[in-house]
Every structure is written in C-alpha cells, then in structure tokens.
Amino acid sequence: MPPFREDAIPENGETKDANSNPLPGFKGYPANRDHPLKSSLKWIEGKQIDDAVGPYWRIHDGLYDLTKFIEKHPGGKIWIESTKGTDITEAFESSHISTHAEKLLPKFFVKNAEGPRNSPYTFREDGFYKTFKRKIRPVLKEVGTGPEWSMILIQDGLAIATALTALTACLLNSTGFAVLGGIFLAMTCMCAHNFFHQRDNWRMYLFDLTFLSSHDWRITHGLSHHLYTNTIYDFEIAVLEPFWEFLPKPEKNLLQRYGSYVYEYLFIPTALYIEALKRICLLVSREVPLRPENLLPVLELVLMCLLAPSLGSALRLWLVMHLACSSWFTGVGLVVAHHHPEIYHEGDAMREDRDWGLCQLDAVRDRVEVTGNLFLVSTTFGDHTLHHLLPTVDHSKLKYFYPVFLETCKEFDIPFSFKRQWDMVCGKYLQLANNTPNAGPPGYKRKFS
Structure with missing residues (x-):
C-alpha cells in the first residue's frame, strides 16, 4: 500500500501529503450532476466517470481489487459493491476509526494510481482528522460504536407511535391523527x-416506511453528502436545484434568491412524493431493481384499507400521513445544520489546509438547543459535527467523544461553537439570497456570532 507517489515529492525534497491537490477544489464539474432524473444511480455513474479508476477501488494513491471482499465486508456489501470504479478515500477514512481495515488493504493492492485524486481533501497523519481519530480510539474501545438501550427505546418507540396513530386515524377516520402519524413517521425516519x-x-429499514429508500440514501447521503458536504459533489445540494439554490452563484435570479418564501410551501409537503415518482420511473425503465423494502409504504396502505371505513378514506388518510411526513422531514432537514452565509458552500474561498475534518467543520453547525438531549439529537439530526466526523458511530455514543473533540480543536486552535436554531432558520433564507461567494476562507480562526 503506497503512502506516497514519486511525483508527490517537491524538488526541494520535502515530502508532502500524497493526497495533495494543487487545484482549489475538484478537478472538474461532476458528470451527471445536471441529469434531469437525479438519483443515487446517476450520482455513482457520474463519479465512476470522474474518478476513472477502471474496475478497481481507489484509496489514497493506490488501486485495490475488493471484489472478493464484498460479501465479507462487516458493514454490509452495498458500501463496496456500489462504489466499484470510484475513489473511496473519504469513505474509507471516515468509516474506519481503528487501524484494522488499513492493515487489510495490502492484500487487495493492485497498483499505484495514475495522477492526483479528483478530490481536494487531504488526510495528513499530523492533520486534524487523523489526530482526532488517534485520540478517540481508546474511548471507542471502551464504549463501542453500537446503540445504547436509550437509542433502541427511542427508535422502537417512535415506530410504535407511528403505528398506533395510523391505526387510530383509520378507526376514527381522523385527519388529525393522520397528520400526527405523519409527524411520528418523519421522526422514525430521522432516527432510522x-x-x-x-x-x-x-432498524435501518424503518427509513423505508416513508417514500424514501435507505439503499439510495446510503449513497446520496452517506457517500455523497457526508463526504463532500456543501460542494458540487454533494447530491443533497444538487437535488434541490433549481428551486433551492444554496451555492452562492452570481447568476442566481430573483426568483431563486427570494421565491422560496412562497413556493417552498408547495415543494416541502410534496418532496417525498417527488422522490417516490423518480423511483417509479427508474423501476419502470428497469434502471434499478425493485427492493422488498420499497414496498413498505404500499403495505401501509393495504393495512389501512383493512381498517378504515372505506377504501377512499384509507387512501385519503395515507396520503395525508405522508404529506405531513414530507413536510416535517423536509422542513426540519433544510434548517438544522448546513445552510447559513457563514458556512462554507462551493464557490466560497476554501481554507488553505484541505484536511477533510477541518473542511467538515467549515460546512456544519450544531444547535445549542439540541445537543445533550438524545431524543432531539436523534430526531432532528443533532450532534451533527461529530456525526459527520464519525458517521458509523451511533448517535447515543457521540456524547463520549465531545471531550476529545474539544481537546483536539484546542490543539489546532479551532474555537468550536454552537449556533441557535433560529439563527439557522434565518440563515437558510440568507444563504438562498446570497449570490456573492465569500472571498475569505471559512476557518474557525474567527469566531462566528
């Protein structure tokens, strides 16, 4: 497993990180980013084109053949199977805190990669993220990564609350209970x-009780948004365009800058319906297979038809429940962590130190009202900074890593701070209106108000 390339050594002989990229961002505009049917499939296909690593997987500056490891991967085969032909450096680093996976890599090494990575991010041994990972390993060994009983109780309790309110809605033919069931369903999804x-x-399949797909979101959220937050490779930025234009593009028109005050009240309740229609189109065109969990919302409708006074009532209550679910899930998701003029978005000046962990800090904010309350953390995407740095660690375990995280921030002179939820709500509209990229790099060298 080669840590450095020969062309990564400057003329003065001083070694630099093998992942160094002299470009100010990604090497080019992502393939398929503007495809009319934005999906996990199109995102992966585009990344395969951009990364150009053939039938292999790229990690740092090595190419590996992980074919024989797909079925053996402890995290599940999707993570490796779906990323064939791409650079998985960010996913590899953020998913594996211990050194076990790193020690296995030489078994699958094929050859050195040609040329620099498409990604601008670095993982220097003395950088912020690698240092943080080393510091938390003793804590991780002590507390583990899996859910505590409190997390299980919240997740299962929300699923039961969703079922009970949907049942009550059918028995009473109550629109109000259908709305309440939709809110519980959204919280169940957020927790899942x-x-x-x-x-x-x-439990991950509880996510599929909505019109969303846990399989697709493992790609569009786990492999795209989490690894390339607020950049042109972030699917969750691209999929919102042109109606929510969060990137500070000078060419944004008045409707894109200020229209969301009006039209988002139409799009937020129907966002999940749009996702369902996209999946149906991909299924009909046979671009993706039908997965059993995709039928869970249909199963909900069938059960509600058996309980409601009539088929028409069941259909109405089911549609209302998912309308409320979409409203809650999408409305909350837009204002919790990533959008504010102070937060880095593609187009703003990037920090000089492209350490992946530092760039994550630039693109995420946590809310003071949420941290410390596991129910709020799990149902409103809380403790988001640590979740981005440690995505495979259960939310209930993140609290144990705050002391080490803050200690590492202090070591690297990063005055980490929280924002209030109202600031994030206002920040969403301010960022949408913003069409002037920040000329100075983000960086925690200055505190945010």
Whole structure:
C-alpha cells in the first residue's frame, strides 16, 4: 500500500501529503450532476466517470481489487459493491476509526494510481482528522460504536407511535391523527437515518416506511453528502436545484434568491412524493431493481384499507400521513445544520489546509438547543459535527467523544461553537439570497456570532 507517489515529492525534497491537490477544489464539474432524473444511480455513474479508476477501488494513491471482499465486508456489501470504479478515500477514512481495515488493504493492492485524486481533501497523519481519530480510539474501545438501550427505546418507540396513530386515524377516520402519524413517521425516519449509517441491521429499514429508500440514501447521503458536504459533489445540494439554490452563484435570479418564501410551501409537503415518482420511473425503465423494502409504504396502505371505513378514506388518510411526513422531514432537514452565509458552500474561498475534518467543520453547525438531549439529537439530526466526523458511530455514543473533540480543536486552535436554531432558520433564507461567494476562507480562526 503506497503512502506516497514519486511525483508527490517537491524538488526541494520535502515530502508532502500524497493526497495533495494543487487545484482549489475538484478537478472538474461532476458528470451527471445536471441529469434531469437525479438519483443515487446517476450520482455513482457520474463519479465512476470522474474518478476513472477502471474496475478497481481507489484509496489514497493506490488501486485495490475488493471484489472478493464484498460479501465479507462487516458493514454490509452495498458500501463496496456500489462504489466499484470510484475513489473511496473519504469513505474509507471516515468509516474506519481503528487501524484494522488499513492493515487489510495490502492484500487487495493492485497498483499505484495514475495522477492526483479528483478530490481536494487531504488526510495528513499530523492533520486534524487523523489526530482526532488517534485520540478517540481508546474511548471507542471502551464504549463501542453500537446503540445504547436509550437509542433502541427511542427508535422502537417512535415506530410504535407511528403505528398506533395510523391505526387510530383509520378507526376514527381522523385527519388529525393522520397528520400526527405523519409527524411520528418523519421522526422514525430521522432516527432510522442513524441506523443506515451503520452495518446492516433491520432498524435501518424503518427509513423505508416513508417514500424514501435507505439503499439510495446510503449513497446520496452517506457517500455523497457526508463526504463532500456543501460542494458540487454533494447530491443533497444538487437535488434541490433549481428551486433551492444554496451555492452562492452570481447568476442566481430573483426568483431563486427570494421565491422560496412562497413556493417552498408547495415543494416541502410534496418532496417525498417527488422522490417516490423518480423511483417509479427508474423501476419502470428497469434502471434499478425493485427492493422488498420499497414496498413498505404500499403495505401501509393495504393495512389501512383493512381498517378504515372505506377504501377512499384509507387512501385519503395515507396520503395525508405522508404529506405531513414530507413536510416535517423536509422542513426540519433544510434548517438544522448546513445552510447559513457563514458556512462554507462551493464557490466560497476554501481554507488553505484541505484536511477533510477541518473542511467538515467549515460546512456544519450544531444547535445549542439540541445537543445533550438524545431524543432531539436523534430526531432532528443533532450532534451533527461529530456525526459527520464519525458517521458509523451511533448517535447515543457521540456524547463520549465531545471531550476529545474539544481537546483536539484546542490543539489546532479551532474555537468550536454552537449556533441557535433560529439563527439557522434565518440563515437558510440568507444563504438562498446570497449570490456573492465569500472571498475569505471559512476557518474557525474567527469566531462566528
């Protein structure tokens, strides 16, 4: 496993990180980014084109053949199977805190990669992220990465609450209970997001009770948004365009800058319906297979038809429940962590030190009202900074890593701070209106108000 390339050594002989990229960002505009049917499939196909590593997997500056390891991967085969032909450096580093996976890599080494990585991020041994990982290993060994009983109680309790309110809605033919059931369903989905980041488990499929797909989100959220946050490779930025234009593009028109005050009240309730229609189109065109969990919302409708006074009532209550779910899930998701003029978005000046962990800090903010309350953390995407740095660690375990995280921030002169939820709500609209990229790099060298 080659740590350095020969062309990564400057003329003065001083060694630099093998992942160094002299470009100010990615090497080019992502393939398939503007495809009319944005999906996990199109994102992966585009990345295969851009990374150009043939039938292999790239990690740092080595090419590996992980074909024989797909079925053996402890986290589940999707993570390796779906990323064939791409650079998985960020995914490899952020998913494996211990050194075990790194020690296995030489068995699968094929050859050195040609040319620099497409990604601008670095993972220097003396950099912020690698230092943080080394510091938390003793804590990780002591507390583990899996869910505590409190997390299980919250997740299962929300699923039961969803079932009970949907049942009550049918028996009473109550729109109000259908709305409440939709809110519980959205919270169940948000909590299940914690589980689909982990190794395969049945609770991750609670995410599929909505019109969303845990399989697709492992790619569009886990492999795209988490690894390339707020960049042109972030699927969750691209999929919102042109209606929510969060990148500070000078060419944004007035409707894109200020129209969301009005039209988002149409799009937020229907966002999950749009995702369902996209999946149906991909299924009909046979671009993707039908997965059993995709039928869970249909199963909900069938059960509601058996309980409601009529088929029409069941259909109405089911549609209302998912309308409420979409409203809650999408509305909350847009204002919790990533969008504010102070937060890095592609187009802003990048920090000079491209350490992946530092760039994650630039693109994420945590809310003071949420941290410390596991229910709020798990149902409103809380403790988001640590979740981005340690995506495979259960939300219930993140609290144990705060002391080491803050200690590492102090070591690297990073005055980490929280923002208030209202600031993030206002920040969303301010960022949408913003069409002037930040000329100075983000960086925690200055504190945010």
